[in-house]
Amino acid sequence: MTEKTYGMAKVISQEKIEQDIVSLWLETEACQRARCGQFVNLYSNQNGRLLPRPISICEIDKDVKALRLVYRIAGEGTREISKLSAGEEIKLLGPLGNGFPTEEFAKRTVLLMGGGIGIPPMLEMAKAFGEKAVAVLGYRDSHTFLLEDFQKTGCRILLSSDDGSVGVKGTVIDALKEAKATGDVIFACGPKPMLRGIKAYASDANIKCFVSMEERMACGIGACLGCVCKSTTKDPHSNVNNKRVCKDGPVFDAKEVEL
Ligand SMILES: Cc1cc2nc3c(=O)[nH]c(=O)nc-3n(C[C@H](O)[C@H](O)[C@H](O)COP(=O)(O)OP(=O)(O)OC[C@H]3O[C@@H](n4cnc5c(N)ncnc54)[C@H](O)[C@@H]3O)c2cc1C
Ligand code: FES
DSSP states (O other), X not given: OOOOEEEEEXXXXXXXXXXXXXXXXXXXXXXXXXXXXXXXXXXXXXXXXXXXXXXXXXXXXXXXXXXXXXXXXXXXXXXXXXXXXTTOEEEEEEEESOOOOOGXXXXXXXXXXXXXXXXXXXXXXXXXXXXXXXXXXXXSSSOOTTHHHHHXXXXXXXXXXXXXXXXXXXXXXXXXXXXXXXXXXXXXXXXXXXXXXXXXXHHHHTOEEEEEOOOOOSSSSSSSOTXXXXXXXXXXXXXXSEEETTTTOSEEEGGGBOO
């Protein structure tokens, strides 16, 4: 089991990169053990808000002991986090979850499919695979946050948008099909309907597929069962078809989970 850091992380910088999307660099020891596809729990400094907010790791910089998180301001918890300035501190637990099985696919061509706020966790993957990666990024409109960061990784980039203002009008699957791009494995993160479509596409095309799931969470460490998703196999401990997204995931072989 990965050793976790639980303590105060210092804000290095925080900026809005789109109207409701924020990029946050935190100095934390958690970066030393972090891997692509894991997440951290951020705790509120206000006593009334007890449950942490899980946010995926977008970038890892071990040289300066830092993690980058990119998140959408969705409600009060993320709004509070967005108000932190450089030098201030926030309580963090992490790294959490399993992460993507990157070693298994080293030197293979990987398809990184990210939709909306599922795009940030794909950036560290694009850095890891570089030219061996095809990043298929699905946006709502022309607000293509993080696109320049993906361009710097050297990966091939395909775009889709809901309104057709950038790339192919439609989904990430439409963009993939139009470019006739293929790979040895798909890594995907995004809304559940997108993951469902990608799972079906991967099955038809006979491509191995891993999905990163998002469920509402409480403890984040496997204790409360607040985040279970339906699995195709039985959990050996409880003998039910459930998996805890925070502990068994958030990354699953698409064949293991019902979407
Ligand atoms: C493993 C994991 C990784 C995540 N990574 C990111 C990330 O990198 N960037 C990012 O912007 N968000 C991410 N999220 C979602 C993020 O945790 C929620 O948006 C956040 O907790 C909302 O807190 P809030 O207090 O601001 O909003 P709340 O007031 O709690 O909720 C506001 C709205 O967001 C919805 N919401 C809350 N939690 C979730 C959730 N877990 N999944 C989907 N919708 C939710 C609520 O249903 C509600 O509609 C992740 C969630 C998980 C479980
Ligand atoms: S959030 Fe408690 S078990 Fe996953």
